[in-house]
Amino acid sequence: QQPVQSPQAVILREGEDAVINCSSSKALYSVHWYRQKHGEAPVFLMILLKGGEQKGHEKISASFNEKKQQSSLYLTASQLSYSGTYFCGTGNTPLVFGKGTRLSVIA
Amino acid sequence: DGGITQSPKYLFRKEGQNVTLSCEQNLNHDAMYWYRQDPGQGLRLIYYSQIVNDFQKGDIAEGYSVSREKKESFPLTVTSAQKNPTAFYLCASSPPGGRKTQYFGPGTRLLVL
Numbered sequence: 001q002q003p004v005q006s007p008q009a010v011i012l013r014e015g016e017d018a019v020i021n022c023s024s025s026k027a028l029y030s031v032h033w034y035r036q037k038h039g040e041a042p043v044f045l046m047i048l049l050k051g052g053e054q055k056g057h058e059k060i061s062a063s064f065n066e067k068k069q070q071s072s073l074y075l076t077a078s079q080l081s082y083s084g085t086y087f088c089g090t091g092n093t094p095l096v097f098g099k100g101t102r103l104s105v106i107a
Numbered sequence: 108d109g110g111i112t113q114s115p116k117y118l119f120r121k122e123g124q125n126v127t128l129s130c131e132q133n134l135n136h137d138a139m140y141w142y143r144q145d146p147g148q149g150l151r152l153i154y155y156s157q158i159v160n161d162f163q164k165g166d167i168a169e170g171y172s173v174s175r176e177k178k179e180s181f182p183l184t185v186t187s188a189q190k191n192p193t194a195f196y197l198c199a200s201s202p203p204g205g206r207k208t209q210y211f212g213p214g215t216r217l218l219v220l
Binding site for chain 1: 138140148149150152155157165197201206207208209210211212213214
């Protein structure tokens, strides 16, 4: 079952904050977050595990709400380099990816 | 340096032609995957393999074939049966263990002449 991401796209000015959500209709045990820049491969940012939270990257953090079957990615004080498409991946082998959230940071 | 390599970076296919995309990893990962990505779209799973000599179809396997003769290698053949092959193809691998984090290669862009 493909997780649902929201919003589909967001535009920020440098220094603003953003939240990207990933929801599943199935029970979640872990959530992976990736960022893909235009024309490049997705890069792993962090993994959220059931019962725990891991911060993995720059000023980007995430939370995992098992009851709501949802994970949220928080981008704080956004930089131009944060621009790209963010994917969440759930499940086991293979991961099932959401359709992505396109984030654009402008000066 | 350990990593995943894909070649070529760009590939051109003529009508009726089969083409093979290479994916090699030296990370000692057990599982390997192939995804297709169309412009502005997400990642769609073509095939995956968890062990040598075994692989499973993903969501869009029609028109594609794979082999897994070595742990390090997982080539993808785009056959002439795939009528719309133009896309960005990504190979990934994941280590054994519980977390199953997938790491991606740089991708191959396939274009039809």
